[in-house]
Amino acid sequence: MNAVTGCTLIALxxxxxxxxxxxxxxxxxxxxxxxxxxxxxxxxxxxPGLREDIGKLAGTPLDRQWLKALAARLEDEQPRYVAxxxxxxxxxxxxxxxxxxxxxxxxxxxxxxxxxxxxEDVEIRGVPDHAITPEMRADVQxxxxxxxxxxxxERLEARLQSGFTDYHVERRTVRGSVPGRIRVxxxxxxxxxxxxxxxxxxxxxxxxHSDQGWGAKMPLTISGRNxxxxxxxxxxxxxxxxxEYSGFGLRVESRKIGTERLGVFFEWSSFDQTWRDxxxxxxxxNPRVPAPYRNRMTVTPLAKFAVSPxxxxxxxxxxxxxxxxxxxxxxxxxxxxxxxxxxxxxRWRPASRARHDFDAVFTVRAGTRALESDLEYERYLGQAxxxxxxxxxxxxxxxxxxxxxxDAPLFERFSLGDSRTLRGWDKYRIAPAGGDRxxxxxxxxxxxxxxxxxxxxxxxxAGRDARVRFSSGFGFAPGPVFFTVGFPLxxxxxxxxxxxxxxxxxxxVGIQKN
Numbered sequence: 001m002n003a004v005t006g007c008t009l010i011a012l013x014x015x016x017x018x019x020x021x022x023x024x025x026x027x028x029x030x031x032x033x034x035x036x037x038x039x040x041x042x043x044x045x046x047x048p049g050l051r052e053d054i055g056k057l058a059g060t061p062l063d064r065q066w067l068k069a070l071a072a073r074l075e076d077e078q079p080r081y082v083a084x085x086x087x088x089x090x091x092x093x094x095x096x097x098x099x100x101x102x103x104x105x106x107x108x109x110x111x112x113x114x115x116x117x118x119x120e121d122v123e124i125r126g127v128p129d130h131a132i133t134p135e136m137r138a139d140v141q142x143x144x145x146x147x148x149x150x151x152x153x154e155r156l157e158a159r160l161q162s163g164f165t166d167y168h169v170e171r172r173t174v175r176g177s178v179p180g181r182i183r184v185x186x187x188x189x190x191x192x193x194x195x196x197x198x199x200x201x202x203x204x205x206x207x208x209h210s211d212q213g214w215g216a217k218m219p220l221t222i223s224g225r226n227x228x229x230x231x232x233x234x235x236x237x238x239x240x241x242x243x244e245y246s247g248f249g250l251r252v253e254s255r256k257i258g259t260e261r262l263g264v265f266f267e268w269s270s271f272d273q274t275w276r277d278x279x280x281x282x283x284x285x286n287p288r289v290p291a292p293y294r295n296r297m298t299v300t301p302l303a304k305f306a307v308s309p310x311x312x313x314x315x316x317x318x319x320x321x322x323x324x325x326x327x328x329x330x331x332x333x334x335x336x337x338x339x340x341x342x343x344x345x346x347r348w349r350p351a352s353r354a355r356h357d358f359d360a361v362f363t364v365r366a367g368t369r370a371l372e373s374d375l376e377y378e379r380y381l382g383q384a385x386x387x388x389x390x391x392x393x394x395x396x397x398x399x400x401x402x403x404x405x406x407d408a409p410l411f412e413r414f415s416l417g418d419s420r421t422l423r424g425w426d427k428y429r430i431a432p433a434g435g436d437r438x439x440x441x442x443x444x445x446x447x448x449x450x451x452x453x454x455x456x457x458x459x460x461x462a463g464r465d466a467r468v469r470f471s472s473g474f475g476f477a478p479g480p481v482f483f484t485v486g487f488p489l490x491x492x493x494x495x496x497x498x499x500x501x502x503x504x505x506x507x508x509v510g511i512q513k514n
Contacts, residue, residue, distance in 0.1 A: 026087060026088070026089070027062055027087060027088075027089050027090075027094070027095035028062070029061070029062050029063060029064055030061045030062060031061065031062045031093075031094060031095045032059065032060075032061065032062070032093075032094045032095065033057050033058055033059065033060055033061070033062055033094065033095050033096075033097055034058065034090040034092065034094030034095060034096055035058055035090075035096050035097070036054055036055070036057035036058055036096075036097040036098075036099075037097075037098055037099070038054065038074075038098075038099045038101060039098050039099065039100050039101065040081075040100055040101035040102055040103075041074075041078065041081060041101040045078065046074065046077060046078075047077055050070070050073055050074065050077065053070060053073075054070060054099070057097060062087065062095045062097075064085070064087070067085045067087070067097060067099075068085065070085075070099070071083040071084065071085050071099060074099060074101065078101070080103055081101050081102065081103050082101070082102055083099055083100065083101045084099075084100050085097065085098070085099055085100075086098045086099075086100055117147065117148070117176075117180055117181060117182045118145065118146060118147060118176075118180060118181050118182070119143050119144055119145065119146060119147070119148050119181075119182060119183070119184055120144075120176035120177065120178075120181040120182060120183050121144065121176070121183045121184075122140045122143045122144055122156075122183070122184045122185075122186075123183065123184070123185050123186070124136070124140070124160065124186045124188065125185060125186065125187050125188065126167065126187055126188030126189055126190070127164060127167065127188050131164075133159075133163060135159060136156065136159055136160065136163070139152060139155060139156040139159065140156065143156065143184060148173070148182070148184065153171065153184065156186070157169055157171050157186065160186055160188065164188055166190060166191055166193075166194030167188040167189060167190055167191060167194075168188070168189045168190075168191055169186060169187070169188055170186070170187045170188075170189070171184065171185070171186055171187075172184075172185045172187060173185075193309075193347055194309065195255070195260065195309070196255075196260040196261050196306035196308075196309050197255035197256075197260065197261070197262075197263045197304055197306050197312065198255070199223070199228050199253055199255060200251075200253060200265060202217075202219045202221075202230055202232055202251065203217060203219075203503060203504070204217060204218055204219050204502075204503070204504040205217050205239075205501055205502060205503045205504065206501050206502045207239055207419055207499060207500075207501035207502075207503075208499065208500050208501055209238075209239065209418065209419060209497070209499050210496075210497050210498050210499070211426040211428070211497055212238050212239070212418070212426070212427075212428075213236070213238070214236060215234075215235065215236045215237040215238050215239055215244070216234070216235045216236070216237065217232065217233070217234050217237055218232065218233045218234075218235075219231070219232040219233075219251075220232070226254060226255050226256035226260075227253070227254050227255075228251075228252070228253045228254075229250070229251070229252050230250070230251040230252075230253075231248070231249070231250050231251075232248065232249050232250075232251065232269075233247075233248045234246055234247055234248070234249075234271060236274070238276075239418045239419050239420075240418065241410075241411055241415065242279055242410055242411075242413060242415050242427070242432075242433065242434045243273045243274070243275060243279075243292075243296075243410060243411060244273065244274040244275070244276070245271035245272065245273050245274070245296070246271065246272050246274070247269065247270050247271035247272055248269070248270065249267060249268055249269030249270065249271075250267070250268050250269075251265075251266070251267040252265075252266045252267075253265045253266070255304075260306070261305055261306045262303070262304070262305055262306075263303070263304040263305075263306075264301070264302070264303055264304070265300070265301070265302040265303075265304060265314075265316070266299075266300070266301050266302075267298070267299075267300045268297075268298070268299050268300075269296075269297070269298050270295065270296075270297045270298075271295065271296050271297075272294065272295050273292065273293060273294060273295065273296060275292050275325075276428055276432070278428040278429075278432035279292070279428065279432045279433050280292070281432070282432040282433040283433050286433055286461065288407075288436065288461060289410065289413070289433050289434075290333075290375060290407050290408075290409055290410065291324075291325065292325050292410060293322035293323055293324065293325055293332075293333075293409075293410075294323045294324060294325045294326075294327060295322075295323040296320060296321070296322055296323075296411060297320070297321045297323075298318060298319065298320045298321075299318075299319045299320075300316065300317070300318045300319070300339075301316050301317065302314050302315065302316030302339065303315055303316060310344055310345060310346055311342070311343070311344050312342070312343045312344075313340075313341065313342050313343075314339070314340070314341045314342075314343075315338075315339060315340050315341075316338075316339050317336065317337065317338055317339060317371060318335075318336065318337045318339055318365065319334070319336050319371070320334065320335040320336065320337075320409070320411075321333075321334055321335075322334070322335055322409060333374040333375065333409075334372060334373050334374045334375070335367055335373060335374070335375045335409045335412075336367060336368070336371035336372055336373035337365045337366055337367045337368070337371070337373065337377075337379075338365070338366050338368060338370075338371065339363070339364070339365050340363070340364045341361060341362065341363040341364070342361070342362055343359075343360070343361040343362075344358075344359070344360050344361075345357075345358065345359040345360070346358045346359075353390065354388055354389065354390040355388065355389045355390070356386075356387070356388050357385075357386070357387045357388075357389075358384075358385070358386045359384070359385045359386075360382075360383065360384040360385075361382070361383055361384075362380075362381070362382045362383075363379075363380070363381045363382075364378065364379070364380055365378070365379040365381075365412065366378045366379070367406065367407075367408070367409075375406070375407045375408065375409055376406045376407060377404055377405060377406030377407055377408035377409075377412065378404060378405050378406060379402070379403075379404040379408060379412050380402060380403050380404070381400070381401075381402040382400060382401050382402070383398070383399070383400035384398065384399055384400070385397075385398040386398075392447055392448050393445070393446065393447050394445070394446040394447075395443075395444070395445050395446075396442075396443070396444045396445075396446075397441075397442070397443050397444075398441065398442045398444075399439070399440065399441040399442075400438075400439065400440050401438065401439040401440075402414050402437070402438045402439075403436065403437050403438075403462075404436045405436070405462075408436065410433070410434065413433070413434030413435060413436065414431075414434055414435050414436070414437070414438035414459050415427045415430075415431060415434045415435070415438075415459060416430060416431075416438065416440055416457050416458075416459045416469075417429070417430045419484070419499045419501070420442075421440050421442070421455065421457060422440065422455050422456075422457050422469055422471050422486075422488075423453065423455055423471050423473055423484055423486030423497065423499070424455070424471030424472070424473055424486030424487045424488040424489075424495075424496070424497050425469055425471055425486075425488050425497070426497065430459060430469065431459045431460070434459070435459035435460045435461050436461050436462055437458075437459065437460050437461065437462055437466065438457070438458070438459045438460075439457055439458060440455070440456070440457030440458075441455070441456050441457065442454070442455045442456075446477070449476050449477055449478040450474070450475075450476060451474060451475040451476065451477055451482075451484070452473075452474050453472065453473060453474070453475070453486075454470070454471075454472045455470065455471045455472070455486075456468060456469065456470045456471075457469060468490075469488065469489075469490060469491075470488070470489040470490050471486050471487060471488050471489055472486070472487055472489060473485045473486035473487050473496075480502050480503050480504050481501075481502050482499075482500070482501060482502075482503065483498070483499070483500045484498065484499045484500075485497070485498045486498070486499075
């Protein structure tokens with residue numbers, strides 16, 4: 001029974017006694033009650049006292065006022081239900097009593113609560129008291145001491161939202177200090193977009209790629225207002241790098257060190273590598289590619305500074321130890337790099353109500369002897385994303401480019417052909433050992449859960465020809481679950497690559513590889 005049907009039934013039953021009385025078929029008060037029962041709700045959900053009082057009705061004189069009192073007690077115990085009393089004549093001259101109970105929906109529930117309880121107090125949380133305007137205080141006073149006026153509460157909520165644009169406003173109703181009274185709380189929470197610094201996101205996912213198999217990342221976030229601890233685990237992850245890796249790490253980040261403009265970031269991780277046969281076969285043929293490794297342990301401390309809420313710079317180091325692929329050897333190499341990054345993001349909503357988002361980041365990683373690195377290299381990566389959304393539609397355009405010089409380790413080399421880039425291609429067919437040059441663009445249109453996309457890009461080594469590849473396809477993304485089918489376009493081989501999985505957040509773009 002839905003809420004509308006339930007309330008309609010209750011209304012009809014409430015009218016039933018008067019209709020039957022008009023026809024002289026409803027037993028008058030004082031008639032002996034032959035039976036009493038509850039319909040629409042299990043008796044076990046009622047308190048022992050109420051069950052006992054309903055059970056004692058049989059054999060007593062009919063008293064409609066007492067029946068209404070019992071129905072009111074039932075509603076008090078079960079706030080999401082409404083109850084009506086139906087009294088009919090028994091063939092033996094007695095009366096039959098039925099308490100008809102129906103569940104109401106959220107709107108009906110709140111209307112029922114508002115009609116019955118007095119507002120004891122109104123509280124605005126999350127902003128300083130001196131920031132509350134006289135108009136807001138007047139609305140608070142108007143709400144207090146009477147049943148909740150939904151229109152006035154909505155007006156105050158709208159006034160708070162327009163007065164505190166950097167906050168999200170939530171209205172909650174809680175129990176008062178005595179029965180029959182409620183408290184209304186307006187909780188204001190600062191939005192992430194308004195903060196000077198934002199936490200570096202770490203995606204939780206479980207992915208299946210028809211060419212590359214299964215993989216999963218599992219972060220466990222422990223977060224406060226300005227502090228975050230994220231232990232994370234990886235199992236056979238091969239979506240973002242040439243290597244397939246498994247292991248664990250720990251990320252600690254604070255976005256307020258004395259001031260909201262300054263934050264620190266620290267991550268430790270240890271991953272074991274599995275290499276595909278095409279990669280192992282391609283490495284000896286390319287003298288620019290250093291040898292593969294068995295384990296990669298990385299320590300990354302960084303400092304972040306917000307020039308403005310839109311512009312952030314970061315700097316630090318990455319200390320990586322690469323164990324030899326030969327398990328009998330204790331040899332290892334260091335790939336220690338200095339890191340610098342600058343990031344700009346902007347979100348705006350013009351009068352047309354379309355929502356625009358822009359994000360751009362440029363990162364430099366330089367392996368240097370000054371940090372006792374065995375591998376010297378420089379790596380540049382730039383990425384920009386723009387999207388516009390209106391109603392149930394969203395159009396996104398993204399691009400990225402990268403280059404590296406020197407003896408960069410394999411985890412720094414570029415690859416395309418995964419669940420986000422050149423969807424429809426297999427990265428182990430494009431560049432099994434990665435490349436030192438890369439560019440990629442993507443155009444994606446979404447309508448509700450439907451996704452259509454066109455990708456293009458190339459990954460290659462300097463001095464060699466760069467082949468630009470294209471792919472297109474479609475997908476469905478109802479929430480965090482997604483399914484994508486991609487087709488390579490400029491190839492004589494007709495094939496389809498599908499990816500299915502779960503993503504719980506947006507992947508980090510910028511200074512962190514994993």
